[in-house]
Amino acid sequence: MAETSAHCGSSSTGTRQRGAIGRFASPMNVLLLAVYLDYCGVALVVPNLIFRFTELGGTPESYGFLSSAYAASQLIGGVIIGFLGDRRLGRKRALQLSFLGAGISYLTVGVSDSLFFLVVSRVVVGLTKQTLTCSTAIVTSLSDEASRTQALGRLTSITTFSFIVGQSAGGLLTQRYGRRAPCFVAATLFALNLCLVEMLLPAVRIATRTQAPKERVYNHDRLRASLHRSKEALRGAGGRMLLLRLFYGLLMRSSYSMHSLYESQEWAVSPAISGTLASYNQILSLVIEWALVGKLVDRIPESRLLCICLVLSALNASMEYQHRYFYIYAGVHLPISAVVGRISRTCLSSIFSKAVPIEDIGVALSVLDVCNSAINVIAPLYGGLVIGKLGVAAQPLVASAHYLVLLAPTWFVVRNVGQQFRDSERKAEKAD
Incomplete structure (x- = not known):
């Protein structure tokens, strides 16, 4: 009897272990x-x-x-x-x-x-x-x-x-x-x-089926309709915000395309410290997005917050160019860059989502993804050309100039988007 109980107990334990392994795997x-x-x-x-x-x-x-x-x-x-x-x-x-x-x-x-x-x-x-x-x-x-x-x-x-x-x-x-x-x-x-x-x-397994000729014609019609919706979704404020996001992506990716080389040459950091700085930067960006962005947007309009971040980024990069003290770079410039950069990207995403009609947001994001892929091809060529001419040490100066170049079109576009959004809200309130 005892042997039977022991056998049942061991069998039950084995079943639980196999179940745990099965869930893990x-x-x-x-x-x-x-x-x-x-x-x-x-x-x-x-x-x-x-x-x-x-x-x-x-x-x-x-x-x-x-x-x-x-x-x-x-x-x-x-x-x-x-x-x-x-x-x-x-x-x-x-x-x-x-x-x-x-x-x-x-x-x-x-x-x-x-x-x-x-x-x-x-x-x-x-x-x-x-x-x-x-x-x-x-x-x-x-x-x-x-x-x-x-x-x-x-x-x-x-x-x-x-x-x-x-x-x-x-x-x-x-x-x-x-x-x-x-x-x-x-x-x-x-x-x-x-x-x-x-x-x-x-x-x-992927379920597949053979399309009938009528279905193929229908799919062509759907493609034309999708292209038409893309055009309609990006008219007006949506199209301007798309261009602004692409312009921002082009200038930022070209500015920081050789950031690791810049850190190595200018600050003489070891590979271990460089890897730690990159991880620290990413962790800080995530914390800022989770804990700070929402509170800031509640107090400051997104359009104004975005422009403030661009000004702070330009000043931060310009000051970084003026000295060669690693601890100031790691303790001041790098955190500021991570914080304002994350806030800027979040504000751009939010304003873009408001500029596009809600029923067309999926189409607009798909167009943005395709255009961003093209920017990924162009930006390194432009960044390599500029930094190659000016030298790797000029990266902060290039970044500062790019932030200032972004400021005027950003203010113009986001102000118009904000006005359009407020007008839409007033119309909705009157309709109610």
Whole structure:
């Protein structure tokens, strides 16, 4: 009897353990772990990429070309991988293709002794690495409508957290073992991801059906209607805000496209400190967005707050250019830049959402994403050209000038958007 009870007890314990393991190894958790390892690998390599580039004799202008080549290949790769995932390979295989391409690319960055192979590695990773696209599609397939928002939120959070961890770890690895070491560790993480997904992530089935000729005609009509809606959504204030956001993105990305190299040359910081500063900057930005932005907007109109942030950013960058004291940079300029930068981006997003009719916001955001992809191609070329002519030490001066250039169009556009929003509210009140 005692033996039977003991056997039943051990059987019950084993069942609970298997249940706990099963919950931990659920497809959603496996996917999140794979995404975490993926973005840790990216954060290990990307901050060191510009240093590997300069070690091989690259210049700021040619680094701008390298960044633009990567952005252009990402544009093409996004379409190709999306099609393969939906129509040919399936989403699991598309995700594995992304890991394989990234692993080969980052291994090439580590072993490369020529600029040519470094450029090839960036084109390869741009064409194949579409982790967020593939994982978002898989999350959509694995979740129902009730839990999808929470699942996508977890996906976003895990990417942010992995970047914070990866940047710090990459700095420590570089300081101890050299700039090639993070590349080899990242390639190992992607190989691990391939095995993890192969063994634990089930294939995601995608329901497909053959379209009748009438349905194809209907889809063409829907495409024309969608293009018409895009045009209507971006008329007036919405179109002006779209141009302002793109102009802001162009100037900011070009200003800070070589920020890691600037920190290394001007402040002589070690790789470990550089990685810690990057993680600190990201954590501070997140805290500001969660805790401060809402309270500020309640007290100061968004349009005025945005212009104040641009003025503060210009002054902060200009003062940074005037001295060479690292502790002032790390303790004053870097936190101010993180705070006002996050507030500026949040205000721009909020004002843009108010400038576009609520029923057309999805179309407007899609247009913005496509245009931002084009900006990612142009901005590094422009930034590399300007900073290459003026020198890396002039980065704060370039940033300050860009903030001042943004101030006038920002004030003009957001003031008109605010007036339009207030007029709409008055009309709604009269209608009620």
